[in-house]
Amino acid sequence: MLRIDGVYKVFNPGTVNQKTALRNVSLDMKEGDFITLIGGNGAGKSTLLNCIAGVYGVDKGSINIAGVDVTKLTEYKRAAFLGRVFQDPMMGTASDMILEENLALALRRGKPRGLRWGISNKEREVYRELLSHLGLGLEHRLNVKVKLLSGGQRQAITLLMATLNKPKVLLLDEHTAALDPKTAAIVLDLTERLVHENGLTTLMVTHNMRDAIRYGNRLIMMHDGRIFLDIQGEEKKKLTVEELLARFGSASGQEFSYDRALLS
Amino acid sequence: MVEVIKGALSLGLLWAIMTIGVYITYRILSIADLTVEGSITLGAAIAAHAITSGMNPYLGTLIALLGGMAAGLCTGLLHTKLKIPALLSGILTMIGLYSINLRVMGKANISLLRMENVYTVFENMGLEPTWATITLGAISVAAIVCLLYWFFGTELGCAIRATGNNPYMVRAQGINTNTMIIIGLVISNGLVSLGGALIAQNQNFSDIGMGTGSIVIGLASVIIGEVLFGKRNFFMRLTSLVFGAITYRIIIAFVLKLGMHSNDLKLFTAITVAIALSLPMIKDFVNPPKIAIGEGEQDA
Numbered sequence: 180m181l182r183i184d185g186v187y188k189v190f191n192p193g194t195v196n197q198k199t200a201l202r203n204v205s206l207d208m209k210e211g212d213f214i215t216l217i218g219g220n221g222a223g224k225s226t227l228l229n230c231i232a233g234v235y236g237v238d239k240g241s242i243n244i245a246g247v248d249v250t251k252l253t254e255y256k257r258a259a260f261l262g263r264v265f266q267d268p269m270m271g272t273a274s275d276m277i278l279e280e281n282l283a284l285a286l287r288r289g290k291p292r293g294l295r296w297g298i299s300n301k302e303r304e305v306y307r308e309l310l311s312h313l314g315l316g317l318e319h320r321l322n323v324k325v326k327l328l329s330g331g332q333r334q335a336i337t338l339l340m341a342t343l344n345k346p347k348v349l350l351l352d353e354h355t356a357a358l359d360p361k362t363a364a365i366v367l368d369l370t371e372r373l374v375h376e377n378g379l380t381t382l383m384v385t386h387n388m389r390d391a392i393r394y395g396n397r398l399i400m401m402h403d404g405r406i407f408l409d410i411q412g413e414e415k416k417k418l419t420v421e422e423l424l425a426r427f428g429s430a431s432g433q434e435f436s437y438d439r440a441l442l443s
Numbered sequence: 444m445v446e447v448i449k450g451a452l453s454l455g456l457l458w459a460i461m462t463i464g465v466y467i468t469y470r471i472l473s474i475a476d477l478t479v480e481g482s483i484t485l486g487a488a489i490a491a492h493a494i495t496s497g498m499n500p501y502l503g504t505l506i507a508l509l510g511g512m513a514a515g516l517c518t519g520l521l522h523t524k525l526k527i528p529a530l531l532s533g534i535l536t537m538i539g540l541y542s543i544n545l546r547v548m549g550k551a552n553i554s555l556l557r558m559e560n561v562y563t564v565f566e567n568m569g570l571e572p573t574w575a576t577i578t579l580g581a582i583s584v585a586a587i588v589c590l591l592y593w594f595f596g597t598e599l600g601c602a603i604r605a606t607g608n609n610p611y612m613v614r615a616q617g618i619n620t621n622t623m624i625i626i627g628l629v630i631s632n633g634l635v636s637l638g639g640a641l642i643a644q645n646q647n648f649s650d651i652g653m654g655t656g657s658i659v660i661g662l663a664s665v666i667i668g669e670v671l672f673g674k675r676n677f678f679m680r681l682t683s684l685v686f687g688a689i690t691y692r693i694i695i696a697f698v699l700k701l702g703m704h705s706n707d708l709k710l711f712t713a714i715t716v717a718i719a720l721s722l723p724m725i726k727d728f729v730n731p732p733k734i735a736i737g738e739g740e741q742d743a
C-alpha cells in the first residue's frame with residue numbers, strides 16, 4: 180500500500196546547518212498494516228511522515244502509495260491518498276470555522292471544490308451520527324467554532340476528519356503527545372477503533388514505548404535517520420519494553436535516550 | 444445636519460464596496476494587501492478614460508472591475524509563484540500601477556463634470572444627485588453582499604476561508620492554497636477597483652493620488668464595523684462592513700465640522716487605526732489574561 184525506496188532527506192544542504200534527516204530509508208507497508216514508529220528526539224520520524232505527505236520533497240529515492248508514484252507530487256495532490264493527524268492540536272483544524280465546516284472540508288478531501296453549497300443537510304446527519312460515536316458530546320456542537328474546543332476534542336475531530344473519506348494510508352505524528360494522559364488514552368482508543376473499523380493502513384509515531392508495543396501489528400524503530408528495528412507478527416506480540424531497549428542498543432550500538440521516550 | 448448625514452451615507456456606501464475588498468484579504472486571507480492603493484485608482488482611471496472617450500459608463504465600470512481583478516492576479520502570482528512575501532508583492536503591484544494609471548489617464552487627473560455617468564439614469568428619474576448615488580450605491584452593495592455571502596458558503600468559498608485560517612490543514616485536505624490565495628486577491632481587488640470607478644463618477648474626477656491611504660480607510664471601516672456591529676455570523680460580518688464604512692464617513696464629516704483641517708484627515712485616520720489595532724494589547728495590559736497551564740503546555 181505504501182512503498183518507500185531508498186529515501187534520503189538533507190536539510191539546509193551546503194550550509195553549516197546541513198542535516199541529513201533520512202538516510203536510505205526503505206519501508207514496505209502492506210494493506211491493513213498498523214505500524215507504530217518509535218525513536219528518540221530528532222531520529223527523523225516526523226521528517227519521514229512529512230516526506231510521505233509531500234511537505235518536503237526527497238533528495239533521493241521514491242515513494243509509492245497504492246501503486247502510484249507520488250515522489251514528485253505536491254502536498255495537496257498527495258492528500259487525496261492520505262489522512263493526517265499532527266502533534267499540535269491546532270494544526271489539524273481551521274479554528275475560526277465551525278465544527279461542521281471543518282468536517283465538510285475533510286469529507287471532500289482530494290476532490291475538486293466547486294460552487295455547490297459547502298455542506299448539505301444529509302451530511303449533517305452523518306456528522307452527528309459519527310460524532311455521537313466519539314462519546315464527547317460533540318454531536319450537539321456542530322455550530323461551535325473549533326477554537327472553543329479542548330485539545331483532546333480537537334484531536335478526536337482531526338482523527339475523524341482524517342478517516343471521513345477513507346484514506347489509503349493514515350499518518351499519525353505523536354498525535355497524543357500534547358494531551359494530558361487521560362485524554363491521550365481516550366484519543367488512542369479512538370484511534371484503534373477507527374483504524375480497525377475502517378481497516379486502515381496506518382503509520383503511527385509515538386514516543387511511548389508501551390503504546391508502541393500495545394498497538395499495531397508491526398513496530399519500527401528509527402535512530403539518526405535510519406530504520407534500526409522492524410518487528411512484526413508473533414515477535415511483536417511478545418515484545419517487552421526491556422527487550423525493545425536491549426535490541427535497540429545492540430542494533431544501533433548506542434543506548435536509547437530515555438529523555439521522554441519512556442513510560443507514562 | 445441632514446445634508447451631512449446624506450453625504451456621508453452616499454460616500455459610505457461607495458467606500459463600503461472597497462471596504463469589503465479589504466476585508467477579504469485582511470480578515471479572510473490574513474494578508475495585508477497594499478495592491479488596493481493602486482487598484483482603487485486604477486478603477487477610477489479606467490472609468491474616467493472610458494467615459495471621456497464616449498464609452499457607456501456601465502461598460503467602463505465593468506472594465507474597471509476586470510482591471511482590478513487583473514491587478515489582484517498580478518499580486519497573487521508574485522506572492523504564490525515567485526514566493527515574494529505578500530506585503531511586498533502588494534507594494535510592487537501598487538508601484539507598478541502608479542505608472543499604469545498615469546498611462547490610462549494620460550495625465551494626473553481627469554475631470555468628469557457634466558458627462559454622463561452611472562448615476563445619470565437615476566438622476567433622469569428625478570432623483571437629486573446625492574439620492575441617485577445612494578440608490579445605486581445601496582443596490583450595488585446589497586448585490587455584492589448577497590453574492591459574497593453565497594460564494595463564501597460554497598465549497599470553493601469555504602476552502603478560501605480555511606486557507607486564511609490554517610493553510611497546513613487546508614493542504615492536508617487536498618486544496619491548493621496558492622490557488623485559493625490568488626482567487627481571494629482577484630475578487631478583493633476587483634471590488635476595490637469597482638469602488639474606485641464609482642467613487643470617481645460620484646466626485647466627478649479621477650486623480651492619480653486618490654488611492655493614497657485608502658488601505659487605512661478600508662481598515663478603519665472594517666474595524667469600526669466589527670466593534671460597533673459585531674461579528675456573529677458571516678452575513679452579519681458583511682453587513683457590518685457596510686455600516687462601518689458609513690460610520691467612518693459620518694465620523695469624518697463631524698471632525699471636519701468641528702474644525703479639523705482636511706489635510707490632517709489622513710493622520711487622524713492613521714492614529715485611529717493604530718489605536719484600534721492595539722486594542723487587544725491595551726485590554727491585556729489593563730486586564731491581564733490568566734495563564735492557564737493545561738494540555739498543550741506539557742512536553743511537546
Ligand SMILES: Nc1ncnc2c1ncn2[C@@H]1O[C@H](COP(=O)(O)OP(=O)(O)O)[C@@H](O)[C@H]1O
Nearest residue numbers: 190191198200219220221222223224225226227
Ligand atoms: N524543516 C527543517 N529544517 C531543518 N532541519 C530540520 C527540519 N525538520 C527537521 N529537521 C532536523 O531533522 C532531524 C530530524 O527531525 P524530526 O524528523 O523532526 O525528528 P523526530 O520527529 O524524530 O523527533 C532533526 O535533527 C531536526 O533538527
Ligand SMILES: [Mg+2]
Nearest residue numbers: 224225226353
Ligand atoms: Mg517529531
